[in-house]
Amino acid sequence: MKPLINRKDFPATQNSTYLNAASVALMHQGAANAVIEWQIDLRDYGTLHFDELAEEKIYDDLRLMAARLFHVQPEDIAVGSSATELLASLAWAVDVNPGSNIVSTEVVFPSTIYPWTRVVKDSRSEIRLAKGKDGYIQPDDVIALIDDQTKVVCLSHVEFGSGQRYDLKKFADAAHAVNALLIADATQSAGMLPIDVQDSGVDVLVCAAYKWLCGPFGVAVMYIAPELQSELYPGLLGWRSHADMWDLRANRLRLPDTAKRFEFSTLAYGSVIGLTQSIQYLLQVGIENIFAYTTDLASMLIKGLSERGIEIMSPQADDERTAIVAARFPGKGSAEVAGYLNANNVVVSQRGEYVRFSPHLYNEPDDISKTLELIDSMEINFEA
Numbered sequence: 001m002k003p004l005i006n007r008k009d010f011p012a013t014q015n016s017t018y019l020n021a022a023s024v025a026l027m028h029q030g031a032a033n034a035v036i037e038w039q040i041d042l043r044d045y046g047t048l049h050f051d052e053l054a055e056e057k058i059y060d061d062l063r064l065m066a067a068r069l070f071h072v073q074p075e076d077i078a079v080g081s082s083a084t085e086l087l088a089s090l091a092w093a094v095d096v097n098p099g100s101n102i103v104s105t106e107v108v109f110p111s112t113i114y115p116w117t118r119v120v121k122d123s124r125s126e127i128r129l130a131k132g133k134d135g136y137i138q139p140d141d142v143i144a145l146i147d148d149q150t151k152v153v154c155l156s157h158v159e160f161g162s163g164q165r166y167d168l169k170k171f172a173d174a175a176h177a178v179n180a181l182l183i184a185d186a187t188q189s190a191g192m193l194p195i196d197v198q199d200s201g202v203d204v205l206v207c208a209a210y211k212w213l214c215g216p217f218g219v220a221v222m223y224i225a226p227e228l229q230s231e232l233y234p235g236l237l238g239w240r241s242h243a244d245m246w247d248l249r250a251n252r253l254r255l256p257d258t259a260k261r262f263e264f265s266t267l268a269y270g271s272v273i274g275l276t277q278s279i280q281y282l283l284q285v286g287i288e289n290i291f292a293y294t295t296d297l298a299s300m301l302i303k304g305l306s307e308r309g310i311e312i313m314s315p316q317a318d319d320e321r322t323a324i325v326a327a328r329f330p331g332k333g334s335a336e337v338a339g340y341l342n343a344n345n346v347v348v349s350q351r352g353e354y355v356r357f358s359p360h361l362y363n364e365p366d367d368i369s370k371t372l373e374l375i376d377s378m379e380i381n382f383e384a
């Protein structure tokens, strides 16, 4: 297996064996530089280099890049500070009436469902979560929860704990059959696996920057299907919400007709430029290549772990697997194993009773070998 990229693009690869993209990926060098340079320029020149027109146009390049990533139009993209913030504003924008329901899974990332918790309290509706078995969700169990009263099916495209991947089209069809929306959180998928939003039928897709997109904290993007854009009245409004943001009159507000209406405030603008750079880089490498490469690394890891009697919780079917590998170590607690690996410079996460490994494009087969060797150096009581 040949390396996919030049590791110089990710200088932090020198500091550790980093298998933690599902938590925070290593940041692309160009992205990090862009953030820092922007801040330094602001420090040194203030609005001299960052005038009102520049502030107005600051999201344009990111919209373009995100549109390429998802195969949509730039007008379909909104930029925000975090996936959670965009989801919160969106949740308040959807018309959820008493007696209706929102469908998701019990293993979904909290931010994907918490915003709806507040909405259902207000509207006397309910949240229905499909139950899993050992972290695995049977897709048909989600679909079985959908009925005529369902307003929204809100899922993580890839589950953060197990790495289970869903067929968005299947859920879009089921949601649309009852006039519900499919809202997908692509934070654990975009940048690792190809997403064609139009083919998937998804209505809204939200994504954070600092995981598989190798971008900085402080920025996120959201796709909104064209037919919904002028219908949704965002939950969060602010000075940037006005179609002419420099109008600055408190007595009038006209929202843009595009996804842009979800942009409402000043944000860490340097991060916006950083994310633009990292998406551009990933697109050059090719998302299909990244998916093939990272799942090969995951296969190596799964093979090595299985040979050692370590139980793999992540689905392994071709249509459900990803680069996320969650494993249970018999006889050892996940905190203990993750603690040992991290203390020895192999960076992973503990999630519940599992240790989660998440290699990305900057990893190499040698990282997997090193990880397995380190696991061999642990005293594991497999009989316990």
Ligand SMILES: Cc1ncc(COP(=O)(O)O)c(C=O)c1O
Pocket (backbone or CB within 6 Å): 022, 023, 081, 082, 083, 084, 085, 109, 111, 112, 156, 160, 185, 187, 188, 207, 208, 209, 220
């Ligand atoms: C699926 C998913 N959505 C959202 C988030 C958090 O996004 P943000 O930090 O941008 O709010 C995470 C973080 O782990 C996640 O796994």
